[in-house]
Amino acid sequence: MKYVSTRGQAPVLSFEEAMLTGLARDGGLYVPETVPTMSADEIAGLAGLSYEEVAFKVMRPFIGEEFTDRELEACIRHAYAGFGHAARAPIKQLAANHFLLELFHGPTLAFKDFAMQLIGHLFQTALEKRGEKITIVGATSGDTGSAAIEAFRGLDNVDVFILFPHGRVSDVQRRQMTTPVEGNVHALAVDGDFDDCQARLKDMFNHFEFRDAVGLAGVNSINWARVLAQVVYYFTSAVSLGAPHRKVSFTVPTGNFGDIFAGYIAREMGLPIEKLVIATNQNDILHRTLETGVYAKAGVTPSISPSMDIQVSSNFERALFDAYGRDGAVVAKQMEDLANGEFKISQGAMEFLREVFNSGRASEDETRAAIKDVHDETGEVICPHSAVGVKVAKEHLGAVPMITLATAHPAKFPDAVKEACGMDAPLPGRMSDLFEREERVTRVPNDLTAIETLIHNRTGR
Numbered sequence: 001m002k003y004v005s006t007r008g009q010a011p012v013l014s015f016e017e018a019m020l021t022g023l024a025r026d027g028g029l030y031v032p033e034t035v036p037t038m039s040a041d042e043i044a045g046l047a048g049l050s051y052e053e054v055a056f057k058v059m060r061p062f063i064g065e066e067f068t069d070r071e072l073e074a075c076i077r078h079a080y081a082g083f084g085h086a087a088r089a090p091i092k093q094l095a096a097n098h099f100l101l102e103l104f105h106g107p108t109l110a111f112k113d114f115a116m117q118l119i120g121h122l123f124q125t126a127l128e129k130r131g132e133k134i135t136i137v138g139a140t141s142g143d144t145g146s147a148a149i150e151a152f153r154g155l156d157n158v159d160v161f162i163l164f165p166h167g168r169v170s171d172v173q174r175r176q177m178t179t180p181v182e183g184n185v186h187a188l189a190v191d192g193d194f195d196d197c198q199a200r201l202k203d204m205f206n207h208f209e210f211r212d213a214v215g216l217a218g219v220n221s222i223n224w225a226r227v228l229a230q231v232v233y234y235f236t237s238a239v240s241l242g243a244p245h246r247k248v249s250f251t252v253p254t255g256n257f258g259d260i261f262a263g264y265i266a267r268e269m270g271l272p273i274e275k276l277v278i279a280t281n282q283n284d285i286l287h288r289t290l291e292t293g294v295y296a297k298a299g300v301t302p303s304i305s306p307s308m309d310i311q312v313s314s315n316f317e318r319a320l321f322d323a324y325g326r327d328g329a330v331v332a333k334q335m336e337d338l339a340n341g342e343f344k345i346s347q348g349a350m351e352f353l354r355e356v357f358n359s360g361r362a363s364e365d366e367t368r369a370a371i372k373d374v375h376d377e378t379g380e381v382i383c384p385h386s387a388v389g390v391k392v393a394k395e396h397l398g399a400v401p402m403i404t405l406a407t408a409h410p411a412k413f414p415d416a417v418k419e420a421c422g423m424d425a426p427l428p429g430r431m432s433d434l435f436e437r438e439e440r441v442t443r444v445p446n447d448l449t450a451i452e453t454l455i456h457n458r459t460g461r
């Protein structure tokens, strides 16, 4: 299996190379040259298998010979062993035709653990064989950072630097990043928003002298391996509701477009998904784009679902690449236009996107109302991101079962949850002393040179 860049100018890589490389050297994102498919019989054969067994069958065709079957099996087994639910991604019924896919039973209580725990083990396996040391830099609006730190803390051959927007993540999210004691973990609070953090990260990847000196690697959904690991729960949940004999739809709370793009890949592989619904909060650039055909930045407004406070939605580039018939030059031009604030998508590409994706948005009040309604109707307490999903999903319910992704545990956002439905959302016992632990964080300006200098100094590279 080979991987190509969405901008068409970077070297074609293997899975392992693409995983260790992160952002392509032409600024694009790696995608598989062709997407392997599964027949209806193969999908039907997933019924009754464990999450780990499905993960192996779904991911194996994307992963080259650099990982043996044994190595891949071991990585998958270790990745999910620490999850707090035997099913890993259990499903709950909310209404007759509406289901909630709980993706928050991993160690840091958000869906990011599904991919991050796995790539932690894949990176380790690859780096040990190669005898290499790397510097991971991640940008986070709250959840990717804690999941990355959890997956890579204490490793000798990895330093991990996480850029998060100062004052714009929840207290629980911040403390998950700032309280680990391991010396290879560096939490950096940036004076800016998530888009600034992600832009500085991409600047570092595009600064080849720095990139090569520190051995830069990325674990944001820039990294194809992150997206791949997220494809698995689309299969487990759809099959548990009767796929491939029965179609399903998904609503996905969306920010950086990685999670819903994983659903798109599942659909391309042959999973019978009728609708993939993009659910945005008040930072609704993706919903507006689907409606108008113009991707226009409008500034980020902080919300009660802070992990989705994003305007530059990185993985949308992967969808555009397919929408434009895999023409990297067109994608590169659109991304160049975005630097000036917006780009217009062609009619043909919009038809492609609208064929696959639906969309909706939830205001702050609608998000709070969805938390309350779900609690009143089912007794479940959900997080604000999941509530954005539920609100939008309800507008798209039909004959086909709808699965809404519950992307984080409510305990990560206790204030918003309490205000919305009056319920406390306590942290699980193993984290109950989170607010007594000492924080270690460095405040940094939104400035490439300052951040690169800090990383040079801390790593000695």
Ligand SMILES: Cc1ncc(COP(=O)(O)O)c(C=O)c1O
Binding pocket: 110, 111, 142, 143, 144, 221, 253, 254, 255, 256, 257, 258, 259, 260, 307, 308, 385, 386, 407, 408
């Ligand atoms: C809790 C939560 N929900 C939803 C999202 C959106 O996911 P994506 O960025 O993959 O669209 C994120 C992060 O982005 C998140 O942390």
Ligand SMILES: N[C@@H](CCOP(=O)(O)O)C(=O)O
Binding pocket: 139, 140, 141, 142, 143, 144, 145, 219, 220, 221, 222, 255, 256, 258, 307, 308, 314
């Ligand atoms: N919501 C994310 C933003 C980064 O997303 P990623 O999937 O590209 O890593 C976060 O919590 O950090």
